[in-house]
Amino acid sequence: MQQADPNGSRPAGDALIRATDLHKRFRASVALQGLSLEIRGGEVVAVLGPSGSGKSTLLLCLAGIIAPDSGEVAYRGRTLGGLSDTALTRLRRDEFGFVFQFGQLVPELTAIDNVALPLRLAGLKGRDAEARARSWLERLDVLDVADKRAGDMSGGEAQRVAVARALVTGPRALFADEPTGSLDSLNGEMVMDLLVSAARDNGTTVVLVTHEARIAAYADREIVIRDGKLAPVPVPA
């Protein structure tokens, strides 16, 4: 069995996601510079760092949403850079789940429509998709808002619906970008409890971007990024 390295870039086990020497630049600003890491299946990894350090860019690269300028990301041994847009879309739909800080839900759709959407896209029949969506809403304690639209829910409810939508397809990997950033601490902890426990129950790998140590504490492993590079994980005093 492999041992975790001091800066947290390597897990103790087989890698589900492997990033090698990632570079990404947005015009004049450098987001990632030579970043490499591995994430094992079933792991909950927190990516920490100050604002503008490149955390979200790393998450989007790992999820195949944006392509790095150089370097490569491999998921289960397959390089994402070699996949077509359609294949990447299918991969994200079938294997990944996403939770973002704002605007995760399609505003016009009700909670149940939002959660059932990935299932419908995957070809599940309407009634079956709705039944499964309903069970996830119940599991995340938001069944009472099933027929409400995002604008009619509280922030915590909307975020839990977003978690339900991210997990409903039983993804192998869940990418969460500041999932509690718009919530108060009580709602934030409730969402994290539900997200992490549901992911662990399903054996889902979680990559969690946050700048809050309190939220990172839910993770098995922490990675710190500064100026687009891995930085040593601070050791608690």
Added chain:
Amino acid sequence: MTSLRLLGLGIKLSIAGGRTVIIRLVLMSIGLATGVTLLLGALSVPPALSAYDLREGVRYGTVDPGAHGVSNATLRWWLGTTFEGRQVLPIAVEAVGQAPVPAGIPRLPVAGEIFASPALASLLSSSDGELLRPRVPGRIVGTIAPEGLLEPDELVAYVGASPDLHIPRIWEPEAVTSFAPADRGQGSPVDLGAIVLLCVTVVAVLLPIAMFVLTAIRLSASTREARFAAVRLAGGTQTQVRVLAAAETAIAAVLCVVLSVPLFLLARPAGNAILSAVAGHPSFPSDFSPPVPAVIALLLVVPVFAVGVAVLSMRRVIVSPLGIVRHAARVRRGWFWPAALVVGFLGLLLSSVGRDALLELSSPIPGVVIGAALLLILVGLAGTAQWLGWLGSRVIARLRPWPSVLIGARRLEAEPTSANRVVMSVAVLMALAAVAEGIFLSATTYHSIPPGVAALGSDEVVAHAYGNGDENAEAWRSLESLPGVRSLEVSSRLPDGGSCRRSCVAIVRTDGRPETVERIRNAVGWSGEVRTAEEVRKDSSSDEPARMVQLLELGMLLVLLVTAANLLVSTVDGMMERRRPLAVLSAIGVPTSVIRRSVLFQVALPLAAALTLGMSTGLVVTGLVFRIAKEPPVFPVAPLLLTGAAAAATVLLVTMTALPWVRIVRRPEFLRSE
């Protein structure tokens, strides 16, 4: 801060607002200016029609019924003829005592003199007019001024009466005692009908433009509202924010006023041409002018109205320092619009049931009742089309359809006033098309060409003499010797089925050259009438229905293009406003094709609702209108389906040009919240 200073600040903020604000301002100004130009055009129609009536009145003058024994009058013979397909009107005149002088000439011509219109003078003096000169003999001593003409290029002349004209003895002259325009009385029911038709047309054309302006006002609404929230955070009150919001519209309204006058002057020839086509005669462009007080009032009212609308549009929005709270614009009063539609139908139905009693009323009541019912139907139709689109989206969303349809239906349900509102004009357009095509088709049915006319060869000429049989036989023999005449057949039956005195008609077969026809006309002179087969066919039918259909098609195309442009702008703006949710959809694995289909669905559903409702309403109204007119109804189902398909294709094709934006708005950078 005073309102004026605030307005100034608003203008400053608007101008500094960047590219989006400039685009919004330009679109609003163009939309408003187009609307004002159309209104100026509509205001020019009654003066143009009155001016033509006045010119006709001045030309006709006051005729004394007893031509014999008048002491002070102008004796007049109308000598109409045709030259190379154009109508030529020599008017022979002779003074009796202190004779009145027609408008446009300084005195009456004496024998051997001619006052000709500029167009005719030019034709007569050119080599092209050589074969016309025998019919207008004499020396041109002056030209007729524009006030004496009905049309700018009219071929008319006042010719001093002389034996050289060979006017038949049986032809009695009119005795004109005055060329002052006769009193034509007060407005008749026909005038009222024309005004109702004008109102309906203006509403139909202005509706899509109003929708376009509303779309432009709402462009990038969230960015604009974020700016207002910042002003509130800096200490601005809700009222001050409304004044700031009005500033942008005020700029657009001022630009509209500046643009609309030159735009109208540019479009005036086209407007005049359209009116000429509708009225069936060319008019002077200078007659196509709106009354000055109406122009001033319009140019003052539009900015005030536009600013008022901008302030009113903010009534549902509460701008707080932390952001915007918007009262949802739910379609709660949906029943009101179908009710208005039904009441309008009932109005027409009652008018058709009690048509005899109604038409006996010698007042404008029939016109007002029918006009009011039609306007109610149009207003009800516009509202019901919007409501129906929303209702359809609700029903479809409940059926849990495919994801693309679900997203589209839910979006329409959540924002019922977007595409639904834009396609209102398509519903109105389809209804008007149904009624108009029904009427024109019916008119075409009544204008079938008689078999005798249809059988005429293209090289044949019909000569019809006014005199008795012996004189005619003499005249026809002289035609046989003319160059280009091949054979001649004398008859007493006109090709259109009518009969006349013995040997009154000669069917002359020619070599087909226009000069031969003109030689025949010169030989017949004023003793008869000579028409080519083509002219006979034209007189036996009417090109008015076809002309009207062409005008209708042109108008529909313009309205469709404005509607399609409106949908394009609102679709692109809607996607830009929703770029984050769309980027999220893309991130979670929703294929671009699903998003594209949902965008198309958001246009297709309201469009289908508007087309269906518009066509059905149009057919019902057509039936009722024919019933009122006591005519057998003509339902233009096939042309209407074709029009509907063309409308749907145009709107959808233009909307499809917005689809590449889906790729832009789903870009991952829109996911970032930092």
